[in-house]
Amino acid sequence: MLAGCLVLLAAGLVAGVRALGQEPTVTLLANWTGTDERNLRATVLDPFARTHHVHVDYQGSSAESQVLGADVEAGTPPDVVVLTGPGELADYARQGQLKPLDGLLPQAGFGASWTTPLDGHVYWFPLKADLKSIVWYPGGTSARQRAAAARQPGQWCLGMGSGATSGWPGTDWIEDILLQRYGPDTYQRWARGELPWRSAEVKGAWTAWGRLVGAGGDPALVRRALKTPYQDAAEPVTRTPRGCTLEHQASFIRNQDSWKRADGRYEPSARLIPGAKADDAWEVSGDLVALLHDTSPARALIRYLASAAAQRAWSARESGFSVSPDAQPAPAARGADWHRSLAATLLDDRAVHCFDASDAMPPSVRDAFAEATIEYLAHPDHLDTLLTNLDSLRLAHGLTWLQSVCDHADAPGGRETP
Known part of the structure; x- marks a missing residue:
């Protein structure tokens, strides 16, 4: 009975702290629902919350572009968003909606086709690649x-x-x-x-x-x-x-x-x-992470999602692949043959990858x-x-075109249609 009371008391305290706004919270919008959302929560978001003591308010939607557009227009965008389109993210960056990720990403970084710079800054990075x-x-x-x-x-x-x-x-x-x-x-x-x-x-x-x-x-x-x-x-x-x-x-x-x-x-x-x-x-694609609110909890989530540990955990479920050089598991732990060979192609420095x-x-x-x-x-x-x-x-007039979508590109940055 005493143990049961303690559990209820602890749950009540957690709920009370959240209700009072005393637990840091970060909002995240992405397109993963169903099994993918469950994998994301179990392998990435829950470990982050336990380690950093930050609550992640996650919203998954198959119409995330429309949801994000409505939220931005209403002045209530999420802190962090995951989108498949660097073109769409570039548009938000030029509007001043995105915050630069300079200093938040690991030194090893990601390939040029995954983190195309815009106006001298990096605004996104891949959590998942295909x-x-x-x-x-x-x-x-x-x-x-x-x-x-x-x-x-x-x-x-x-x-x-x-x-x-x-x-x-x-x-x-x-x-x-x-x-x-x-x-x-x-x-x-x-x-x-x-x-x-x-x-x-x-x-x-x-x-x-x-x-x-x-x-x-x-x-x-x-x-x-x-x-x-x-x-x-x-x-x-x-x-x-x-x-x-x-x-x-x-x-x-x-x-x-x-x-x-x-x-x-x-x-x-x-x-x-x-x-x-x-x-x-x-040809490759990716789910790209971007920052809209420069808060301490949001920066902590960005650093975590870019880390080898988070990238490796998400890739291990075979829901996608990481293109972080530091995040690759040991050969014996890379799963099915088809998964290993696809991962090797995505990381092959001799190949050309075009977004x-x-x-x-x-x-x-x-x-x-x-x-x-x-x-x-x-x-x-x-x-x-x-x-x-x-x-x-x-x-x-006024469109933002990325100038580099392939590895080994010779024209970094972006231009705007005159």
């Missing part, structure tokens, strides 16, 4: 079978649905085709807003994607792609007979039930993209690009109009 230039297939599928499947639009597992951000699986495809066909220099010129959408290279990437997945072709196939949420795209892989065989998707998709049941394996997308010529170039181009673009261009892929999939004859509209957006 590889995108890959194609998944069921275990036991031979190279000849994969090559044959790649020539059949119906054998590509494709789901374009993603709520407010629907269409991004299509942007990933087009970006990767451009990268693999024309290399990092052309890719970066386009991501900087310098290469027109109506250029032969960019238009060719669109039409190549259209041929691969059957844009404007079989109505049932197009309808399936448009109506299917991206996380359910591979469900036909588990059917008998299979409804599809290949999925061009980022490394995180391996944790979906369909690919677990199918013993999902992967190969570089360059092997299956017609006309691919790039040498060891990879997801649409995520690096200004938000208005990014969103229009995603919407255009949906329109193109159903109506490929609208392509010229879609590209003309995107070029008009590219030239709009």
Whole structure:
């Protein structure tokens, strides 16, 4: 009875301290919900709270861009945010909403494509990274079978649905085709807003994607792609007979039930993209941490999330990968073969890593690009109009374009459209 009373008393004291505002609190907005949120809390946030005695008020939302925009407009933004788009973060930085992270990150730092400086300061860093230039297939599928499947639009597992951000699986495809066909220099010129959408290279990437997945072709196939949420795209892989065989998707998709049941394996997308010529170039993405309120609890959380311990703990759950050189576990503790090989590619200094181009673009261009892929999939004859509209957006006044999205880039910083 005494022990029970002590537990209740302790709980009451904790609640009372929080109610009185005496326990430091930091607010965090990110896109992780469900299993990912539980992993984040168990492996990262709860250990931070115990060690630093700071309460983390976490909000997870699949529409975090919209939530953040509304909060900023209302004057109540979170202390710390995790976003997938450096282009969106650059926009907030130019508005004066973000605080520089100078002095808060470890000396080893992260690669150039992950912490692109803006106006001489670093405003974000990756908590989680993923590889995108890959194609998944069921275990036991031979190279000849994969090559044959790649020539059949119906054998590509494709789901374009993603709520407010629907269409991004299509942007990933087009970006990767451009990268693999024309290399990092052309890719970066386009991501900087310098290469027109109506250029032969960019238009060719669109039409190549259209041929691969059957844009404007079989109505049932197009309808399936448009109506299917991206996380359910591979469900036909588990059917008998299979409804599809290949999925061009980022490394995180391996944790979906369909690919677990199918013993999902992967190969570089360059092997299956017609006309691919790039040498060891990879499209990557990341969940990027940024600071909006420069408070002691918020700075403590930033330092912790950038630390090797936090990065290693999050990566260990195989929810994603860390690209911090100091955070890599011992070889014996790196999990499944597919996870180890993906991690090695992300950390390979000899490879070129280019950040997801649409995520690096200004938000208005990014969103229009995603919407255009949906329109193109159903109506490929609208392509010229879609590209003309995107070029008009590219030239709009006041947009912030990052000048470096690939490793070994020669133009750090950002520029604003005059």
